[in-house]
Each structure stands twice: as C-alpha cells, then as structure tokens.
Amino acid sequence: MPKRVLSGVKPSAEMMHLGNWFGAVRQFVELQATEDNYIFIADYHAMTTVHDAKQLRANSLEIATQYMACGLDPAHTVLWRQSDVPEVCELTWLLSCVTGMGLLERAHGYKSARQEGRDVSMGLFCYPVLMAADILAYEADIVPVGEDQVQHVEMTRDMAERFNNTYGDTLKLPAYRLAKGALRVPGVDGQKMSKSYGNTIGLFEPEGAMKKKIMGIVTDSTPMGTPLDPDKCTVFALHTLFPGDDLEELRAAYLSGTIGYGGAKKALLTKVLDALAPIRARYDELKRDPSYVADVLREGAVKARLVARRTMDACRLAAGFADPVG
Ligand code: ADP
Ligand code: TRP
Helix, strand or coil, X not given: CCCEEEEEECCCCCXXXXXXXHXXXXXXXXXXXXXXXXXXXXXXXXXXXXXXXXXXXXXXXXXXXXHHHCCCCCCXXXXXXXXXXXXXXXXXXXXXXXXXXXXXXXXXXXXXXXXXXXXXXXXXXXXXXXXXXXXXXXXXXXXEECHHHHHHHHXXXXXXXXXXXXXXXXXXXXXXXXXXXXXXXXXXXXXXXXXXXXXXXXXXXXXXXXXXHHHCCCCCCCCCCCCCCXXXXXXXXXXXXXXXXXXXXXXHHHHHCCCCHHHHHHHHHHHHHHHHHHHHHHHHHHHCCHHHHHHHHHHXXXXXXXHXXXXXXXXXXXXXXXXXXX
16 A cells, blocks of 8 residues: 655755755655655745745745656646645644643754744744644655654654544554665765755756866865775765766776876766756756646645545544534
C-alpha cells in the first residue's frame, strides 16, 4: 500500500540550490513513483515573515515552478498552495483549544525569536499549530523533514493525541522521516551549502554565473603536478554527487598529481550542466507559461481540499459542531 507522504515548502525568493536538490527535492521526485505524494507551498507559514502581498504571491508561483522543473509531476503528486485550502485554519483553531501554551513555548522558532529580542506575533507563536493542522488535515503517514523540523512533527503527534484523547480517535498520527543519510552538500567555500551562507550553486543560474561560481570554489594553493587529497577537496566532494565511472579515474588523477584544481573544476562544471540540463530546460519552458503552473496549483487545491474537508467534518462532529439538533 502506498503511504501518504506529505511535506510543505516555504516559498522563498531565493533559487533552489544543489544542496536542496540532493538533500530534499530529489527524494520527493523519487517517492512519487511509489507513494501517495502531497506537497504544498506553505504561504500561510511564510506570512509570519513576509508581509509584502505581491512578493508572497510571486514567490509561491516561483517555488512551484522550480519544483515542477525538478520533476514533480502533477499526474503523480498533488501540488497546491496552502492558502487555497482554508480548512487548515479551521483545524488550527480546534487544535489550539487542546494545546497548552507550555508546549508552544518550547518551540525552537519561538524561543530563538524571543532570545534575539524580535517581535513575536501570534502567528509565529502558533506556527507549530498551523503546521500540525497541515499534517493532520491530509492524513499524512510520513513527513520527510530536515532536522530543524523534527520538533514540529513531534508536537503534531502531541496535539493529535490530545485531540484524540479528548474527543475520541479522529486524527491519524504521522511519523517523520529524516532526509536520507547525512548528506551534506558543501558550498563553494567548503561549509554546508546554504542560502544563509551565500555559498550556493543555484540550479537555474545562467551558465556564466554557474561557471564563475564553480571556478571560484575555494581550494588550497597546491601547485599543479603535486598529488592532491580528494577527500579534503570541495571540488571532489561535489563530483561524488554525480556517480559515474569517471570518479575512480578522477580520484587516481588527484592522487597522482595529474590533475590540478582548475581541471577538476572544469570537469565539474561540465558534469553539473549535463546533469541539470533537463531540469533547466523544463524551468525555462515553465517560466514561459506561468498560467500552466497556476492551473496545476488550482487543480491540486481541489484534490487536497477534498481530503481536508473530510478530516474537518470528522473533527467537527467529534468536537460538538454537528448540526445543533441533528
Ligand atoms: P537553506 O539552508 O539553503 O536555507 P533550507 O533550510 O531551505 O536550505 O533546506 C531545504 C531542504 O534542503 C531541507 O530538507 C534541507 O535538509 C535540504 N538541504 C539544504 N541545504 C543542504 C545541503 N547543503 N546538503 C544537504 N541537504 C540540504
Ligand atoms: N515549517 C516548514 C519549514 O519551515 C514548512 C512546513 C509547513 C511543513 N507545514 C509543513 C513541512 C507540514 C512539513 C509538513 O520548512
């Protein structure tokens, strides 16, 4: 039986990078062949930080375009915008009434906002409740997440248990799944590739910009002709993301000093461009047809809403909101 795999992605203006692709997006694309894949653009969650209406709307379309370019196929994955299914807000309220403040005060996001002295909106404080509603509304079995989101899925289970203990068994308890292995794609400076470190290689960058970044990967200054250690080299680490027969040859060339960093970078650029060619082409195509992406999101919302409505009906009935005399 296929499992329902659900995940939300916050829309961001930044371009998806190699770390996102290998660490997360590729898994969703692979999962859609065997599982019941549900992915939504978490624009209500983004509203805790983005208050520019135009930007929020544009970012949602952009992130959907990038996911579809990466291979998310509307024939196999339900893809929609969170805000097109208002039932999640209704469920958020029902869950809020069985959730203690103490639980939410322990949330990492809220705690760090407080520590940094930032203003905390009710939206930010309730972020985990909205996330629980997302997960529970769609009867998710599995929620693939990065480490930073594990706490939210654990809280979701707590909230579902509280609801079920109070009103009878209504909500399905989800499990989280950590992104495959401990894959850590390095950025051009050798640290973990991340938007926050400004060291990313974007999937859809123009070729010239991509070349500049790859040729600029930080290495040591070992002169050409000297043996190099592949296991201490960011360029080699990036090569290993693309398994192929040439990897062992490249390793041997490093160890014997027959390749320099410049040569290894050029080979990497070719490899990255070859591997990404289909998704880059698809991206350009989708960018020319935004109304197609918008249609996919609308159709996804219709399918997602049917599931959320069913959950909501069960919750309303359980919590005393059935017909007043029926
Ligand atoms: P960023 O660090 O650029 O802000 P996000 O936190 O938005 O990236 O991550 C989105 C997804 O991509 C997460 O599932 C995360 O685990 C994965 N991811 C991000 N960067 C990397 C990386 N360098 N290596 C492996 N996976 C990554
Ligand atoms: N909070 C998640 C993040 O910041 C995004 C998200 C919202 C999510 N709702 C979700 C992820 C439900 C998984 C399931 O990345």
